[in-house]
Amino acid sequence: MVEMRERAGASMIVGIDAGGTLIKVAYTENGTLHFDKYPIAEIQQVASWVNDLSDSDICITGGKSGVLLSLLDKKALEMVEFEATHLGVQFLLEKMGRDDDSYLLTNVGTGTSIHCVENNQQERIGGTGIGGGTLVGLSRLLTGVMDYEEMVALARKGSRDRIDLKVKHIYEGKTPPISGELTASNFGNKIFEVAHELSKEELLAAVIGLVGETVSTVSVHAAKQCNNSTIIYIGSSFFHNPLLKEVVESYTVLRGAVPLFLENGEYSGAVGAMSVLK
Ligand SMILES: Nc1ncnc2c1ncn2[C@@H]1O[C@H](COP(=O)(O)OP(=O)(O)OP(=O)(O)O)[C@@H](O)[C@H]1O
Numbered sequence: 001m002v003e004m005r006e007r008a009g010a011s012m013i014v015g016i017d018a019g020g021t022l023i024k025v026a027y028t029e030n031g032t033l034h035f036d037k038y039p040i041a042e043i044q045q046v047a048s049w050v051n052d053l054s055d056s057d058i059c060i061t062g063g064k065s066g067v068l069l070s071l072l073d074k075k076a077l078e079m080v081e082f083e084a085t086h087l088g089v090q091f092l093l094e095k096m097g098r099d100d101d102s103y104l105l106t107n108v109g110t111g112t113s114i115h116c117v118e119n120n121q122q123e124r125i126g127g128t129g130i131g132g133g134t135l136v137g138l139s140r141l142l143t144g145v146m147d148y149e150e151m152v153a154l155a156r157k158g159s160r161d162r163i164d165l166k167v168k169h170i171y172e173g174k175t176p177p178i179s180g181e182l183t184a185s186n187f188g189n190k191i192f193e194v195a196h197e198l199s200k201e202e203l204l205a206a207v208i209g210l211v212g213e214t215v216s217t218v219s220v221h222a223a224k225q226c227n228n229s230t231i232i233y234i235g236s237s238f239f240h241n242p243l244l245k246e247v248v249e250s251y252t253v254l255r256g257a258v259p260l261f262l263e264n265g266e267y268s269g270a271v272g273a274m275s276v277l278k
């Protein structure tokens, strides 16, 4: 059981997950749990904030934890990212009133990491380089849109019909052996005939389709390996991104698994790091 309690005195407990793209911070103040996130470029500002805390216990995780530690002038615990994420997921599940102890966990961060949790023990079983970094990188290349919030807002208004090739497009005039609505090829439609007229909205929606379908397809296969049909999806790639959620949810359901998106799931690593300080 992971439990967060107000600690005696005025001390603050702080968990930080410094990832490839974003730094996630979870901390308790007067018994209230707070969440913040910053671009990794602001790692120095986060370090200064930590250095200015007078009475605090700190635990750091994530791929950039070493960089952050080197900027601190006080002691901090360091934790393996996968352990912290798992602890944080358990905490957030309990907050949602759930007691799952076996599931597949897919963390769609800059890259995508997949973990099998069985009887509360986690094991990393795979991943894919297609993740939130792909979403941002390809979107920028294809449309020139640089801002994440603008990207995901525009994508919601786009249709993938002219860009993606569906199974039914290939099986012309006969019934396909699998659902005709499945994507046969992301970006595989005759896009060069319409390339000059494709809108930013269409291109962004297609990039999100590519990322979402890849992540969910790999997850569904991993869930079979893990003997579990519940797939918990976390990571900042879902933040303000209803289209990615929709693609991942519908693909996961179509393939017979049960998707679950955690509230504040992007803070799993930070919350997990914080929970070891209680
Ligand atoms: N404000 C934002 N700026 C940039 N990307 C954002 C923003 N909000 C959400 N994202 C999305 O979230 C992704 C990063 O997710 P997350 O914070 O979970 O990864 P990370 O922990 O930094 O990376 P990793 O775990 O792979 O080291 C980005 O690639 C992008 O798709």
Ligand SMILES: [Mg+2]
Binding pocket: 017, 019, 020, 062, 109, 110, 269
């Ligand atoms: Mg991460």
